[in-house]
Structures are given as C-alpha cells and as structure tokens.
Amino acid sequence: MESSFLDVAPGGIESTRFGRREVQIWRVWLNTTESALGFYRAALCLEERNRAERFRFENLKRSYVACRGGLRVLLGHYLGCSPRDIQLICGQKGKPALRGMSSLRFNVSHSGDLALFAFTLDCELGVDVERLRELDDLESIASRFFCAAEASELLSLSPGDRRTAFFRCWTRKEAYVKAVGDGLSIPLDRFQVTLLPGDPCRFVHIANDAQTALQWTLHDLELAPEYIGALAYQDSPRPTTLRPAVGAEQLPAIVGSDEGG
C-alpha cells in the first residue's frame, strides 16, 4: 500500500490516499467477463447507461461500460463512497470532473483494450494512451497538425523510427490539451513538445513562450508492449506511482484490499 499523509491536505478522505503531491496512475484491461460488465453497468448513472446503449458496436459499448465503471470504482476508493454515489459533471469541452468541493483531480484515456486513469490532488492533469498501430500517412498528419519544428524532427528520423516518435509526440500533445480541458479545440501547432528518441520528455514552448513551458511537466508512461502513454500537468514534477496493469474484473477486489490494508 502507498504511504499516506493524513495531514498533507485539508479536506476529505481523498487526502489520506496520496503521498505528498503524488500522482497515482492505474492501468486496466477493458476486455473483461460478463459478470464484471454487469457489476460495472450497475455502477453507472442513467445518462451513462443511455450513452452505453448508443454505441453501435458491441465491443465499444463493453469498453465504455468497463472504462466508466472502472473510473467510478477508483473514484469511490479515493472518496470513500460507493461507485454509484459518485456525481460527475462535464466541462464545456467534455472533460469529466467531480461535482462539489473535492480537491481530487483525475483524467482518463483509452485505446485498444487498455484504459489509463490518473489521479492527484489540487492539480489538473491530462493523460493519453495510444495503441501503436500502422499509419500510412503519419508524415502528412504531422505536417498538417504538429508545429513545423516537430514535423521536421519527425522527418529527420529514419522511416522505421517514425511511428514510435509520431505516437510519442501525439500522446504528449493530447495529454496537454486534456490537462487544459479544451481537448482538440486547442490547435496542436500552438505548442511544441520534444519527440526525438533520447531527448528529455518536455514542453519546448507553449504559445511561443518558453517560460510558460517551464511551468509544465510532461512524463512518458511505459504502459504495456505496443502502447504508448503520456501525462501532463501545470506544476513542477510530482512523484508518480504507476500501478501494475490489471484486468477490469480484478479491479474492485484490488481496490478493496488497498482500503483494508
């Protein structure tokens, strides 16, 4: 079990679940059992159940139920309440947040079968995971959406190294727009991240301002083979705990044993 500092932050039980300034990251495999899906479905609110029903493809519906249900289980763990009692609101650009006064902040991403959840106190954060996949036109996507310096760094790599660098850049940029909460309404060429192998993971500039970039932290996340992930937040580096990847059917018991410990 992680260390707890009962006196770190005033507020509710969530302050007891984190080490000082800690970010906790959970990885959950979403391809799960019928009984786990039944459990998660029962944790959803009516609006979420209706959203699940609107997915045309069964695999997307199941992923959504496991991902949103998993989020509720984890929020229930941090807040000391039942997953069903969590009240979520949605920001103007779709970023989910807790209703009310909690200092708990979180963000979610999913790709392929993997969901990524990040939690901390008093600091907005953003995460992104992408399953590495073949893209025929990554150079043209980069020249259309990335800033010119990023696109030219990508082209400086051998074709065999470009796919990983492309997804490294993409996840770093998505983590930023998700931390801000504006999503892809922020032009991706408005800020620059590093992407070359061996370059430290960081913002180079934000809106052409290198000083603003220094106020932000970017982390690469080693999640699973063939997946790439990133975390961004506006603060100096925080201690980050990456929890072992678990199946969605295991999550409630693992969270419960943490609470008992």
Ligand SMILES: CC(C)(COP(=O)(O)OP(=O)(O)OC[C@H]1O[C@@H](n2cnc3c(N)ncnc32)[C@H](O)[C@@H]1OP(=O)(O)O)[C@@H](O)C(=O)NCCC(=O)NCCS
């Ligand atoms: C946020 C965004 C970048 C996510 O991109 P993605 O790679 O397809 O998806 P990810 O798996 O990384 O993240 C999805 C999760 O991010 C969260 N999210 C949604 N919008 C978000 C936002 N603006 N900022 C941060 N997080 C957001 C949700 O938890 C979502 O999960 P859910 O779909 O199960 O609810 C993209 O969807 C976007 O730009 N959305 C904005 C759309 C918009 O303007 N909507 C306004 C009406 S609500």
